[in-house]
Amino acid sequence: MRVERTEFAKFSKYSSLRLTSNYELPKLAFPYDDFSSFLDFIESGSRPKGGIKDEDYGQALSLGGEQIDKDGIVNTEKMPYVPFDFYDNAKKGLVCDGDILICKDGALTGKCCIVDFAKLPTDKVMINEHVFIVRANSRIRQKMLFYLMRTDFFNSQVIDLAYRKKAQPGLTLDHIKALKIPELSLKSQDEILKKLIPYEEKINKLNAKKVNIQEIIDKSFSKAFGFSYDGFDSLKGIKAYRIACSDVSVNGDLRCGVRFHRPARVYVEKELQTKMKAKIKDYLAEPIVLGASISPSDYDDGDYIYISMATIKGWRLDNGSASTVSDNYLNGKKDKTVSINDIILARSGEGTIGKVALIDEDVKGVFADFTMRIRLKNYNPEFAYYYFRTSYFQYLIETYKKGLGNNTNIFPVAIKEFPIPDIDLKKQKEIVAEIRKMNDQQKKIAEDIADQQVLIQKVIEDNLYKTH
Template structure:
């Protein structure tokens, strides 16, 4: 039988999953034999959530950790703790977390990122994970700390990317992948020695982490200082449950006419805004500073060229940072074209504080859960508005005004009615510069931490005799 030849249009390679180009990761040579990591795990499982999702009524009961609580740097973000009921926690067999467990993101932008569980940081020892996180617990043959440090290495992360990012859809790890991920077979004694070398560096990292102030706290402090109001007073007002209501004015706002709960929440927003002296800092509604944008919805299809894809899971909570960017030439669901929008802020679960500047090098698209904002910068600087949207003052108020039980959202028209301090542009720039300066100090600390992480990676690589 003769050799058959075919003509291939390389433009169409991306359309066929079976012939798309992929360079697989090749394990580097090591002094030690590679074994399946699955052979050294006593537990590798994910959890679940109640039908209907998280309920605010369960606050303070059992902690439910998801991918959003796992930081890029291997830390746990417990600033916004999701809870499930004790009844649900007691009813499930899988997904219950123990002290010194390892948690790994199962899917999304941070797939493969891991963190160490230290119960001393938790308000409760009733902790579980949802369906987006794996619990790893080593067997008696492996040092649990060694296993954790291994999950942070380039060797482990490269294998994760090789397996989880092959598909066209959102990246993800499944249990079969753990049967393919390899780990050098090192004696328990040697593992202990490696951990002993790493621990002093880890202690230095902990000290550096203790110097980090969350971005939202920095933003809050600058606004409080410049607008001369008391943060403690703001925290006190957040807990106010009973407010006086003038029912004669209830029909002045369309979102307040039929819901006593919404009415109470709206009044809480108005009350908290009086923290800023109105005669010194007049306010302006967001809708008055908006301009028409050319944003549009792209229907699911194969695209004419590649776009950057920025989904909610690609963005950090309360920090304005994009954690991961993908390039796509095909979309399986409708997406928002960012076009000339200056800011994107989420309408879904606004309490997560996901807002970003649209300053990407290429055209970007993302979920239709984004609300695009094009700003008249003769009135308000885009960075100034971004920091307001990232502050607790907006996040807390938006939480009170969102609607929907399982997938709470803030309506764009409610967001547009929010009042922000309307001050001269040079004063806005001063605030922006102050915040940027403080945030840069935090980034310098993070760079030092990353340098220490590289030292750990080198120790493991050298100890395992990896070329």
């Protein structure tokens, strides 16, 4: 255990009156220099007004913190797009092949990746306002800079600086100037990078076998029900289309919005209705229920957690990030609690609306008013969970939601009318087993990649600490 002494007067140097100690840089075999002195370029990006829209699918990529994978590559599982016009007229945030991206705020602060256009669907790529582009100057190899930015001593500095803010953590350009990395000769860098080649080759082979969970789910349902995703993807790219006035009458709400009348939405509904005759309401054990609202005074050290949209944004219930509520808050809210096999669906908020979590363990929790609880009977809940995650089902939510900008919502009256596969429980179980098997294979690949990443960091740190 390290013990430090400090004077009370020093606390006043920080506006947040931080009581934590500053991070001390480890002693290396190389001298430290300012991180910024190794940079040729650093800047953040932007997004269009109104944020990311599904109708921009297939245009220019807009990368944010969620696209920075823990393995140091771009996560292609869910790619946000912006219009070509916005990309072409952007004055900042345009990404080049080989750029390093680092998340500059929020819970992902400090996470970084290196961009490889060969693994992306387009070379028209930009970043949003939550990310910095980093390019090395002639003092350091770009790849060496990337590996140094993934070391423990670099991330410890980032955390120390970023968490000095009163609100959520954030990395500013002033913080960038305060960061330090070791100064290595180009010869030393090349020697280290040469030692890393065998590990990188193994990682590349493993990455070639990677399939994200969305692809696994869609592939399994496409195989089982004959979905044609090629037709769906081509229709999603259509931006201009004609509709007749009579088309407005095909729904109970007389929807006139262009989002609802997209050809891709018509295609998805036709595909689903042709292959399945049942609706979600046919398998409901009880009506779909909206959650409970909460005020700051309701949070307390109680036995029940509050299941907000934020706790299910990763497609599972994240108990660790959930706050607990007081016993008094529970009074009159027993009908807003969850049981094993319940499915919680986020009903509001761009980027979160439509996300689902399966309650697969005994949890004491109250679900939030911006979520809904779906409780099924005579149906495999895990199969339903995976079906709700298919691109088709998510697109129905995208096109049926109401509202503008970030204030969009979908309600039980729409969800209960959505088609659902009407196959026997045995077949449902087989599809679930297939998805689980493929997902387990991907987890093993991820573990193998992580092992190689650890070995890479060991080689780097061994070379940084050893005496030359």
